[in-house]
Amino acid sequence: MDKNLKRMATMHRMQVTGLELFYKNGYYNTSIDDILKSLSLSKGAFYYHFQSKEDFFVSIVQNLIVRKVYSMLIEPIEGKENPFTVIDKCFENALETAEHNEMDYGFVLSNFISEFNRRNTVISNYLMDIYKVWEVNLISILQKGKSDGYVDRHVDSEGVATYLISSYMGVRTLMVQGNCRNLRYKYMQQLRQYFNSLTQKEAVL
Amino acid sequence: MDKNLKRMATMHRMQVTGLELFYKNGYYNTSIDDILKSLSLSKGAFYYHFQSKEDFFVSIVQNLIVRKVYSMLIEPIEGKENPFTVIDKCFENALETAEHNEMDYGFVLSNFISEFNRRNTVISNYLMDIYKVWEVNLISILQKGKSDGYVDRHVDSEGVATYLISSYMGVRTLMVQGNCRNLRYKYMQQLRQYFNSLTQKEAVL
DNA sequence: TTTTTTACCGACTAAGTGGTCGGTAAAAAT
DNA sequence: ATTTTTACCGACCACTTAGTCGGTAAAAAA
The missing domain is CATH 1.10.10.60 (Homeodomain-like)
Incomplete structure (x- = not known):
């Protein structure tokens, strides 16, 4: 070995x-x-x-891209705290990193998902596997958040996960064109607004 | 002529x-x-x-893509009604069209924005122009919604527009991989949740 | 010490790539 | 009736593409 x-x-x-x-x-x-x-x-x-260019790219997905997404978006959201706080921090941090990166070309995962969509199903599947792990992790942290009393019980965790991933992918795509700081600020403000509407409200006195 | x-x-x-x-x-x-x-x-x-492949593509952007985005996402949101209702209908309709389109490869605009990002600034600029028109229209309809009493006065229209565009772009990227119906449903549910949190509340009695 | 394996070189191939250019038939202008 | 313009053809060019293959120096195994 x-x-x-x-x-x-x-x-x-x-x-x-x-x-x-x-x-x-x-x-x-x-x-x-x-x-x-x-x-x-x-x-x-x-x-x-x-063996080939495709084989090469698959190895990159499995070795490098998986780890990037893990360390940036999956590992930081594990834990028992308030899911909204954790996700907020995680996204804020990820967007800030992107913002300060001179060589930012968007969110790696979504860039490649979009480039290979229906054009190379083998690669697409490997990429979608990463997406699914991310999704599952978001869902489970939201579910835990329900039992811990952070997340309103009526919230659809799967829906929230989808919405979070969608918006994150989208804002990352937009950020590449500059004005990142402003985009990040506006995005995070609205994310908090959204989270606020999902938060378990204190019993009305 | x-x-x-x-x-x-x-x-x-x-x-x-x-x-x-x-x-x-x-x-x-x-x-x-x-x-x-x-x-x-x-x-x-x-x-x-x-003149060239690039010139050809620019002509496609200006003639076809502009119109597509206009007719699908910009024209439908004009009017004096409740912005949230109008945007809801517009997005629902756009996603449904995509869902039933066998040959769906994602949102044209965001696909190309992502493909040309930093790789061809001429084309990128033409694409971003379309994005900006969309954004401006969303902002102005939200502002109008404030004076008409639909949108809460504290809402940041620019932020909402950014958030809407981001999430729409993202969900369209995800939809290409199948399970569109479910994705659309979950997305629209959360969009409504979000809208609800931005709605002008009746004065508390 | 000899043999085999590892890790790499670089010339080569066949199939494209964007783009050029001389030609041409039909239509329009004169 | 003659000339010019329009709209198109397709051979061709220089270059790039992914992928092949015979060779080879150094290291490892025998």
Whole structure:
């Protein structure tokens, strides 16, 4: 498992640079040669490690993109606290990171979902798997929030999850065109407004 | 203006088929030859009418995409009624149309915005112009809704517009992967929940 | 020490890519 | 009746694409 250390290192370098360029220029608008050039590697090296461009991209999804989404959007929302507070913090943080990133080209997951939609079902499925994990996590934290008395009992957790993911994807798409700070501010304000309407109200005295 | 009728007709045919294929496969993944083949036209015809692939796409944006977004999302929300009712109907209708469209590849505008983001600023700007018109219209209908007593006076119309556009773009991206009916239902439910929290409340007795 | 495997090179191929250009038949202008 | 313009054809060009393959130096195994 560790004896092929060099192998792993090279593959990883290729994946990192590959994701960078695919993210920046899009999958169909990035050639293998582009990636190889910026790594000073040859075609031989690429096809020694990967079967095809598609196979390569799948490995990127499973190794890098999964982890990105996990660390940015899934892990931060685990816990027993108020789901709305946690999600609020998580989104705020994610949007702030994007805002301060000079090289922001949108939300990785939604960019690729949209690029591969119905054009490459194999890749689409891998991407949708990540989306589903995110969704499931949001739903379960909202459900827990109900039993903990944070979330109103009448709330449809699945619906809220869908709405959250949709709005997040959308605002990330818009943010790339600049005016990020303002967009983030407006988005977060409305998110709070929305959360407020889902909050378990104190019993009326 | 009408003497070049044939010219207009051919250009229009090209634009329609072009949009069809660009929408289906993406701009970078669709060649001019693909379009020409499906029209049984030649390279000569294409470059007689258009200067370049980019010029061609810009003409599609200005002629077809603008109108699509207008008729689907902008015109339907004009009027003096309750903004929330009007937007609700408009979104419901748009999502239903998408749902019943076998060849749905997502929201045209957001697909292309995301494909050209930072990759082609000329085209991006034309697309963002459409977005801005949509935004302005949403804001103004919300403002009118305030004076008409439908929308709570404390509501930030710009924020609401951003939030609406974001969520709509996002849910359209998700819908392409199937389960549209369920997604639409959940989305509309939450949209109503959100709207409800923005509605001018009757004075407490 | 010899053999085999690993990790990589880079020339090559076949199929595109956007774009050019000389030609041409029919229609319109003269 | 002659000339010019319109709308289109399709061969061609330089270049890029994903993918193949014979070779090879260094490391590991025998």
